[in-house]
Amino acid sequence: MCALLALAPTLSPAHAAGPAEVASADRASWPRPIDSPAGFDRASRAEILAFAHQLLRSEALDDAALAQRLRLKQVDRASVDKIRARWWRRLGDNYRLASRACAAREPMCAPAADTAALRALAAGFDAAPEPAFAAWHADAARFHRIYLDEQLRLAALFPRTSSEIDTYSAQELDGSELPDRQFLLTFDDGPTAPGGNTDKLLSALREHKLDATFFVLGQSLQRQVDAGPAGRTAQRYAGMCLASHGWEHQSHSRWPQWQDSVTRSSALIAAQAGASYVPLFRPPYGQRRADSGEFFRQHGLRVALWNIDSQDWNAKMTPADIQGRLLSLMLLWRHGTILFHDIHDKARVALPALLRQTRGAGIAWTPCRDYPGRD
Numbered sequence: 001m002c003a004l005l006a007l008a009p010t011l012s013p014a015h016a017a018g019p020a021e022v023a024s025a026d027r028a029s030w031p032r033p034i035d036s037p038a039g040f041d042r043a044s045r046a047e048i049l050a051f052a053h054q055l056l057r058s059e060a061l062d063d064a065a066l067a068q069r070l071r072l073k074q075v076d077r078a079s080v081d082k083i084r085a086r087w088w089r090r091l092g093d094n095y096r097l098a099s100r101a102c103a104a105r106e107p108m109c110a111p112a113a114d115t116a117a118l119r120a121l122a123a124g125f126d127a128a129p130e131p132a133f134a135a136w137h138a139d140a141a142r143f144h145r146i147y148l149d150e151q152l153r154l155a156a157l158f159p160r161t162s163s164e165i166d167t168y169s170a171q172e173l174d175g176s177e178l179p180d181r182q183f184l185l186t187f188d189d190g191p192t193a194p195g196g197n198t199d200k201l202l203s204a205l206r207e208h209k210l211d212a213t214f215f216v217l218g219q220s221l222q223r224q225v226d227a228g229p230a231g232r233t234a235q236r237y238a239g240m241c242l243a244s245h246g247w248e249h250q251s252h253s254r255w256p257q258w259q260d261s262v263t264r265s266s267a268l269i270a271a272q273a274g275a276s277y278v279p280l281f282r283p284p285y286g287q288r289r290a291d292s293g294e295f296f297r298q299h300g301l302r303v304a305l306w307n308i309d310s311q312d313w314n315a316k317m318t319p320a321d322i323q324g325r326l327l328s329l330m331l332l333w334r335h336g337t338i339l340f341h342d343i344h345d346k347a348r349v350a351l352p353a354l355l356r357q358t359r360g361a362g363i364a365w366t367p368c369r370d371y372p373g374r375d
């Protein structure tokens with residue numbers, strides 16, 4: 001998904017229409033603190049069980065019922081099955097990590113050694129384990145049902161419409177390679193004009209001693225390079241990482257000039273960004289061709305997707321909605337790449353609040369230079 005979705009006439013109507021609802025969580029309903037590693041793990045187990053419960057329930061639907069629920073004409077069954085299997089593996093791994101240090105009689109701590117055991121726990125998670133969790137349970141059931149449908153919709157459309165929901169090879173990155181409790185910040189679609197959202201965000205990140213990877217559009221950067229003094233890009237993004245989001249914001253799975261878009265934008269960014277350049281490419285909307293792997297390999301680039309979408313481009317989402325959604329998804333997936341857009345102003349408000357909320361929780365923000373690390 002991306003900021004300019006509504007402006008992209010080449011997208012299929014099914015994709016352009018998007019999901020009917022966007023998931024945002026009311027974190028105030030969670031009754032326990034998360035300002036310690038144990039607190040983070042407790043809340044993490046809760047989100048895993050809540051999502052797994054919705055996932056399990058969705059598996060009872062046949063193709064026609066699933067298509068109707070997702071507002072699609074048809075679903076790609078093989079893709080949905082593949083993504084569901086991957087989710088169960090990741091949920092199992094995450095649940096085991098989150099329950100390693102369970103105290104005696106701690107709620108939501110029954111062991112789940114394998115997927116069958118986790119499925120059994122998920123099946124029984126149709127009510128709050130204790131009255132104190134009732135308000136959270138009701139909110140989490142709503143959140144995860146909507147979030148699951150967002151993700152199932154992408155799975156049902158893949159590979160006819162490619163997206164971040166799946167990778168074509170291990171060369172493609174989506175944030176799932178990061179270690180437990182580590183998160184990478186990324187910002188797409190910039191740069192905005194000098195003094196605009198990009199610069200405000202850069203200041204906010206530096207204030208919080210954070211860095212991030214900015215996936216910029218070649219066309220926008222070129223305009224600023226032409227208008228500004230030499231060396232401004234390297235200075236502006238000093239300490240950050242800069243990579244390509246293509247020359248123009250178009251689907252790189254259907255655009256005949258997609259290869260030119262990639263090489264031209266990467267060459268410009270490498271020339272202008274100095275030490276900040278990193279050889280990654282993030283396709284607009286996550287859309288790229290299934291057979292593009294060899295091209296990227298030859299050019300020394302890796303496709304970098306994301307696994308945690310802030311939905312900050314969406315007019316329905318306030319900064320508080322984004323903050324709640326992100327915290328629930330960080331607890332659920334426990335690591336990964338977070339997608340923001342620096343052409344919007346919401347991250348500048350949501351991110352500091354998220355930092356305050358997760359202080360002491362034992363999570364780390366991956367330095368952009370360290371990503372993806374060595375194979």
Ligand SMILES: [Zn+2]
Binds near residue numbers: 002003004188245249
């Ligand atoms: Zn974009």
